[in-house]
Amino acid sequence: MSPATTCGRCGVVVEADAKRCPGCGRLWPSLFGQRRRLDAWFDNDRPFSKPLGLFLIVVYLVTCLVASKRGDFVAGGLFGLGPGPETLFRSGAMATAAVLHGEWWRPITGCLLHAGILHILFNVAALWQLGGVVIGGYGNARFVIVLFTSGTLAFVTTMTQVPFTIGASGAVFGLIGAAIAYGYRRGGEIGERIRGYGFQWLAYGVVFGFLVSSVNNWAHGAGAVVGFGVAWTFDVWRLQRGRESDGARLLALFLIAVTLVALVVGVWLGFTRDYPYVRFR
DSSP, rough: OEEEEEEEEOOOOOEETTTTTTTTTTTTTTTTTTTTHHOOOOOOOOOOOHHHHHHHHHHHHHHHHHHHTOOOOEETTTOSSOOOHHHHHHHEEEHHHHHHHHHHHHHHHGGGGGHHHHHHHHHHHHHHHHHHHHHHHHHHHHHHHHHHHHHHHHHHHHTOOOSSSSSSSSHHHHHHHHHHHHHHHHHHHHHHHHHHHHHHHHHHHHHHHHOOOOOHHHHHHHHHHHHHHHTTOOOOHHHHHSSSSHHHHHHHHHHHHHHHHHHHHHHHHHHHSSSSSSSOO
């Protein structure tokens, strides 16, 4: 007898190789025997926000090392101590001119890059704080969906306003929007607290954006709107009734894979291509 698992729709116990759920009739209710693995990957007791923040720090340190080797290391300004513009561009920064030349990965990879110590520390701290709230309400999979869509679309929708930009702050503002949406949808005292927490972060971000001229406020605004809109479509009681849906978790896996492919492709082509339409100096 094959190991038992549960149906992703109704929760009835089924064999791992069952072709149809006896409770609700769903085809392949155990996802071809992979649900246990999926449950382990998306264990909400281990929030994705922590390893993701560490990953962003590693990417930042690697780009700093590459920049120092290329003589493109910047050691001044507000953000200070970070890779220069050529290293950032070749590493996958969001650049409108390159996107218009077919480099589709830049709205994705641009979210992974940071210009300096304060830049990366602020975004990682915000990611850890807000990520805990969003994951607590929606789960790891829907956290990934909000983060990817808000960060990417924040760059895509503002590419005509800001031709060169980097950073995870558009995605972070997406988490702010998602927290506010969750607060409204959940309601009650808990919902009010979460909504207030989200508005506090939004206020901090707006004030900081107006005080610092180099901040991409267009991406911040777009990210917050996208995050709110995406999260508004979620079922706020899903986790209370059980695990996240199979569709959400499979979509999250797909988006993670797309991000990794984009990073590899972007870095490889960025450091091997010539860019006659870009002036680095």
